[in-house]
Each structure stands twice: as structure tokens, then as C-alpha cells.
Amino acid sequence: MNSEAPVESRLRQSRRPPVESQLRQSRRPPVALIVIARNPHRTETPARTTSTHPRGQIPQLIVAWLLVGIPLAYGIYETLLRAAKLFTG
Amino acid sequence: MSGFLDRERSIAQSGYNRWRIPPAALAIHLSIGQVYAFSVFKRPLEAHFGTSPTPIACIFSLAIVILGLSAAFGGTWVERQGPRKAMFVAACLWGAGFMIGALGIATRELWLLYLGYGFIGGMGLGIAYISPVPTLIKWFPDRPGLATGMAIMGFGGGALIASPVSIKLMQFFQQQQDGAVSAVSPGDAVMKTFLVLGAAYFAAMMFGAFTVRVPPSTQPSLAAHPDAAAPAAFSAARAIRTPQFWMLWVTLFCNVTAGIGILEQAAPMIQDFFRGAPRVNVSAVVAGGFVGVLSICNMAGRFVWSGASDVLGRKRVYSMYLGLGIVLYALLALVGAHSTVIFVILAGAILSLYGGGFATIPAYIRDLYGPFQVGAIHGRLLTAWSAAGVAGPLIVNAILQRHGKPGALTAEAYRPAFLVMVGVLAVGFAANWLVHPVRIEREVVK
Numbered sequence: 001m002n003s004e005a006p007v008e009s010r011l012r013q014s015r016r017p018p019v020e021s022q023l024r025q026s027r028r029p030p031v032a033l034i035v036i037a038r039n040p041h042r043t044e045t046p047a048r049t050t051s052t053h054p055r056g057q058i059p060q061l062i063v064a065w066l067l068v069g070i071p072l073a074y075g076i077y078e079t080l081l082r083a084a085k086l087f088t089g
Numbered sequence: 090m091s092g093f094l095d096r097e098r099s100i101a102q103s104g105y106n107r108w109r110i111p112p113a114a115l116a117i118h119l120s121i122g123q124v125y126a127f128s129v130f131k132r133p134l135e136a137h138f139g140t141s142p143t144p145i146a147c148i149f150s151l152a153i154v155i156l157g158l159s160a161a162f163g164g165t166w167v168e169r170q171g172p173r174k175a176m177f178v179a180a181c182l183w184g185a186g187f188m189i190g191a192l193g194i195a196t197r198e199l200w201l202l203y204l205g206y207g208f209i210g211g212m213g214l215g216i217a218y219i220s221p222v223p224t225l226i227k228w229f230p231d232r233p234g235l236a237t238g239m240a241i242m243g244f245g246g247g248a249l250i251a252s253p254v255s256i257k258l259m260q261f262f263q264q265q266q267d268g269a270v271s272a273v274s275p276g277d278a279v280m281k282t283f284l285v286l287g288a289a290y291f292a293a294m295m296f297g298a299f300t301v302r303v304p305p306s307t308q309p310s311l312a313a314h315p316d317a318a319a320p321a322a323f324s325a326a327r328a329i330r331t332p333q334f335w336m337l338w339v340t341l342f343c344n345v346t347a348g349i350g351i352l353e354q355a356a357p358m359i360q361d362f363f364r365g366a367p368r369v370n371v372s373a374v375v376a377g378g379f380v381g382v383l384s385i386c387n388m389a390g391r392f393v394w395s396g397a398s399d400v401l402g403r404k405r406v407y408s409m410y411l412g413l414g415i416v417l418y419a420l421l422a423l424v425g426a427h428s429t430v431i432f433v434i435l436a437g438a439i440l441s442l443y444g445g446g447f448a449t450i451p452a453y454i455r456d457l458y459g460p461f462q463v464g465a466i467h468g469r470l471l472t473a474w475s476a477a478g479v480a481g482p483l484i485v486n487a488i489l490q491r492h493g494k495p496g497a498l499t500a501e502a503y504r505p506a507f508l509v510m511v512g513v514l515a516v517g518f519a520a521n522w523l524v525h526p527v528r529i530e531r532e533v534v535k
Contacts, residue, residue: 057106064112064300068119068243075249079381086378086433 094298096171101302107228109300114221114240116297117176120290121183121217122247124152124210125384129255130279137276138199148207150478155211157475160219164468165325167216172224172301179217180294186210187287194280217294218244218471222451223464227304230460233452234403238395241448245388251286258282323458323527325465333457334466336524340407341450342473342480343517347414347510348443349481351436352387354489355380359433361498362426379433386437387444394445395452403453404524410442410449411518415511417442422507426500447474457527484509 092098127149134145167175189205192198221240229236260270262278274282328334351358356376398406421435454466485506492502 057109061106061109064109067296068112068115071250072115072119072243072246075246075251075253076385078253079249079385083378083381083385086375086382086429 094170094174094177096173096303099171099173099301099303100305103305105302105304107304110221110225110228110302111236111239113176113297113300114225115243116293116300117179117217117221118240118243119247119250120293120297121179121214122244122249123251123286123290124149124156124214125245125248126251126255127152127206129252129259130282133259133274133276133279134194134202136273137194137279138197140199144199148202151203151207152211152214153478154475155208156214156218157472157478159212159215160468160471161215162468163212163216164219164465165462167220167468168223168325168462168465171303172220173298175216175220176294176298176301179213179220180291180298182209182213183217183294184213184287184291186213187283187290191280191283191287194276194283197276215468215471219464219468221297221301222467223460223462224301224303226451226455226460226463232396232399233455234398234406234449235392235396237451238392238448241395241451242388242391242444244447245384245391245444249384249388255282255286258285322461323466325462325469328454328458328462328466329469331527333524333527334470336520337450337453337457338470338473339520340411340517340524341446341470342477343513343520344407344410344414344443344446345474345477346481346484347418347514347517348387348440348446349477350485350506350510351439352383352443353482354485355383355436357498358503359429359436361503362432362500363429364499379436382433382437383440386440390441390444391448394441395448398445398449398452403449403456404521406449407446407453407521408518410446411514411521414439414442414514415518418507418511418514422504422511457524484513 131142131145134148135142138145186205186207186209189209190202191205193201193203193205222237225236225240226233259274259278259282262281263270263274266275266277323331356373356379359376359379360373394406394410401409417435417439421432421439425432425435450470451463451467454470455463458466488506488509489498489502492498
């Protein structure tokens with residue numbers, strides 16, 4: 001009896017649906033295949049780009065944020081000055 | 090040059106810092122956000138062309154309509170070509186729009202202003218608006234709401250920069266020419282301002298185009314996140330055939346209609362609400378301050394609420410935009426006239442929800458249809474914005490005109506319009522409630 005238990009367990013495992021059927025039930029694998037099949041442009045492997053060493057990127061990161069942050073901060077400041085008239089009259 | 094603009098040439102190397110992408114997107118959206126500051130040119134252009142306000146206002150309306158159409162029809166092209174080429178083309182169109190507009194002002198040919206700023210510039214607006222969105226969603230699969238909120242916040246923030254800069258530029262050129270500054274700038278000063286703005290926005294958008302990178306498939310931040318494997322693979326053509334797309338369309342339409350209802354009438358509205366009230370005198374300058382508060386709330390809402398949607402969930406946060414909007418609009422109608430503070434808080438909160446609705450929609454699309462063609466689907470959904478841009482003012486003006494002219498009304502005249510907006514928001518709330526996850530197995534895998 002005891003020796004039959006593992007065998008039955010193996011049989012239960014073997015009763016699992018075939019792989020193709022599993023793929024039909026599962027969302028992601030077939031969908032991913034469809035994405036690749038329909039859009040060959042998405043084979044996104046790194047091309048010739050600038051240096052991407054994490055440390056080397058920090059100055060560029062700061063400059064990029066400053067370039068957009070300073071004008072935005074100026075705009076907010078000017079608007080707050082205008083908005084202050086709402087409360088000061 | 091064309092090769093450099095290709096998607097394949099803009100793929101980042103592994104380890105590329107993804108926080109370099111939002112500034113690129115912000116540069117684009119801050120540039121095109123100028124369109125909301127077009128009103129600063131209205132009076133100078135009316136005086137220069139010797140025309141009534143309507144033909145000048147139509148330039149702005151044309152730009153917004155073309156924005157919606159080019160986003161809808163150009164979305165698939167943007168997806169195919171990648172963000173760099175799309176941003177480059179958008180920069181050329183937006184910059185050229187200003188240059189042709191300047192030529193129209195110099196030659197006193199109003200049609201050139203329509204063609205330049207309205208049509209060509211409008212095409213640049215549409216392509217630029219959607220171009221960074223899919224890239225951001227791919228770089229930030231763990232926080233798509235926050236990422237798109239950062240970019241779309243720029244569209245609200247662009248007007249905050251453009252408005253004071255344009256006024257100062259017009260005053261500068263006028264002083265150089267006449268040695269003095271008058272209330273209405275001459276056409277020559279407006280023309281030179283257009284040239285400067287066109288060149289500046291072209292440069293800023295080029296910064297975005299050359300900084301943006303498409304994530305590589307080996308990016309750790311993408312691989313680590315469970316959603317990175319894409320929940321679905323819906324093309325835009327398939328997405329618009331699902332009922333969920335149209336429910337989203339109605340949801341966005343209602344949210345935008347309600348927000349525009351306040352935005353369009355903001356300055357005369359606060360004056361009308363407190364006309365004759367004891368100890369309160371809302372001058373035109375103070376009303377301008379109210380418009381400034383609304384602009385900041387609109388911008389902040391795009392970032393804060395969209396970021397919050399990553400935690401709360403997209404459907405829930407839209408229920409909040411629309412449900413809370415119903416309560417706030419009802420309160421504005423019933424108790425808004427009691428004090429300016431209450432009025433400003435309620436209107437500001439409504440505008441923050443309006444901004445949040447705009448910024449959260451790309452992440453909502455990604456949740457439903459996957460990241461495959463977010464930009465193209467987003468572009469098609471933006472037709473709801475164009476439609477709301479027509480419907481919102483039409484509804485409010487039709488109701489207000491029964492009582493008189495905005496700027497010479499009382500708070501009672503606004504109540505029916507606000508209560509109609511409560512109804513519009515209720516329709517949007519129901520539409521959002523009907524948005525259910527798309528059945529991928531049935532739709533795609535057969």
C-alpha cells in the first residue's frame with residue numbers, strides 16, 4: 001500500500017494536460033509570442049549609445065533635471081506671485 | 090540623420106539610469122504646454138489684425154482639435170518609429186508652427202497664423218503629447234502612473250512658464266522699438282516673441298529627442314517586475330473594438346468636460362460669485378490670481394493623483410476623481426458663494442482631479458491592454474479630450490447665456506451649470522464602474 005502511494009502520485013502528475021493545452025490556458029507565453037511575431041521592431045538589443053556606467057550618468061542626470069526643473073520652478077514662482085493677490089487683494 | 094533617429098539607435102545599454110528619461114519627457118511636455126498660454130497673445134493679435142476675439146480664439150481651438158486628430162491618427166506611427174524620431178518630428182512641426190505664425194504676423198496674413206500655429210503646430214502638439222508616454226511606461230513598469238504623471242504634469246506646467254516669459258518678451262521687444270511699454274503689445278513685438286519661442290521650444294524638444302532612450306530587454310528594473318512580461322498584446326485597432334475602450338472614452342470625456350466647465354469661465358466666475366458680497370471685492374487682478382491657483386492645482390493633480398494610482402489602483406482612483414468631483418461640484422453650487430476661501434479650495438480640488446484624470450489614463454490603458462501599443466491607444470482616446478473641449482464650454486455657456494453674460498452674473502446663474510456637471514460626472518462614474526479587465530484569452534489566444 002505504502003509503495004503504491006508514490007506511483008499514484010506520479011500517475012496524477014502525468015495526468016496534467018499537455019503543454020500546448022497549458023499554453024492556451026495561460027495568458028503570458030502566447031501573448032508574448034504574438035507581440036514578437038507582430039512587431040519585429042521590438043527586438044530591443046542595446047545599440048551604439050552613450051556611456052552608461054552608473055557613476056558616469058550622475059552628472060548628466062543632474063544637468064537633465066536642472067534643465068527642466070529651473071524653468072518649471074520659475075513658472076511656479078511667477079504663478080504663486082500672481083496667486084498671492086487672491087489672498088492679499 | 091534618419092538612421093540616428095531610428096528606434097534601434099535609441100536603445101539604451103544595460104544599466105542605463107531610467108531617471109534620465111522623465112526629464113526628456115518633461116522637456117517635450119513643458120514645451121507644448123505653451124498652447125495653454127496662447128491667451129496672452131489674444132489682445133495684441135486682435136489689435137494687430139483689427140479683428141474680433143473669435144477669429145483669434147479659433148487659432149487655439151484649431152490647434153487643440155488638430156492635437157486630438159494627430160494623436161489619434163499618428164499614434165500607430167509613433168509606436169512604430171520610436172520616441173526619438175517622433176519627438177524630432179514634433180519639434181520640427183512645433184517650431185515651424187511658430188515661425189510660420191511669425192511670418193503671418195509680419196505680413197498681416199491671418200491665414201498663415203492658422204496654418205502655422207493652428208495646423209502645423211497642432212500636429213506637433215499631438216505627436217509630442219503621446220511620444221514619451223509608451224517609453225515611460227516601459228521604463229517604469231512598477232510605477233507607470235508616477236512616470237506618466239511626471240510627463241503630463243509638464244503639459245500643465247508649460248503654460249506657467251510660457252505666460253510670464255511671453256509677456257516679458259513682448260514688453261522687451263516693445264521697449265526696444267518704442268522706448269515704452271503700453272497695455273497692448275504691437276504686432277512687431279508679438280512676431281519677434283513668436284520667433285524666440287519657436288527657436289527655444291525647438292531646442293528644448295531636441296534635448297528631449299536626443300536624451301530619450303528605449304529600454305533594452307535586459308534592463309534589471311523591467312526584468313524584476315512581475316508586470317514586465319506584458320499583461321496583454323492589444324493593438325490599437327483591436328483595443329477600439331472592445332467595450333472597455335469606449336467606457337474609458339466616456340470616463341475621460343466626462344472628467345474633462347467637468348474640469349473645462351470651471352477652467353473656461355474661471356476669471357469671470359469668481360467675480361460673478363462674489364459680486365455685491367459684503368467685504369469682498371474680486372478685481373480682475375485677483376481673478377487672475379485665481380486662474381493661477383487653478384493652474385497649479387491642475388499641474389499638481391497630474392503628478393500626485395497619477396502617482397497615487399500606482400498604490401490605489403486605476404479603477405479606484407478614477408472612481409475617486411469622479412465620485413469626489415460630484416461631491417465637490419455639488420458643494421460649489423450650494424455653499425461656494427459663502428466665502429472666497431471655500432470657493433477657491435473647492436474649485437482647486439476639482440481642477441486637481443481634472444489633471445489627475447489626464448495623467449492617469451495612459452497607465453489605465455496599460456493595465457487593460459498591456460504596453461504593446463499604449464501610445465497608439467492613448468492617441469485614439471485623446472479624441473475624448475477634443476470632444477470635451479467642445480462640449481464643456483458649450484454646456485456651460487448655453488446655461489449661463491439664459492441669465493446674461495459671464496462677468497455680469499451672480500452665483501445663482503452658475504448653479505444649474507454646476508448641477509449639470511454633477512450629472513456629467515455621474516455618467517462618467519458609471520462608465521468607469523463598467524470597465525472590467527479585458528478577456529485576453531477570448532480576444533487574442535484562440
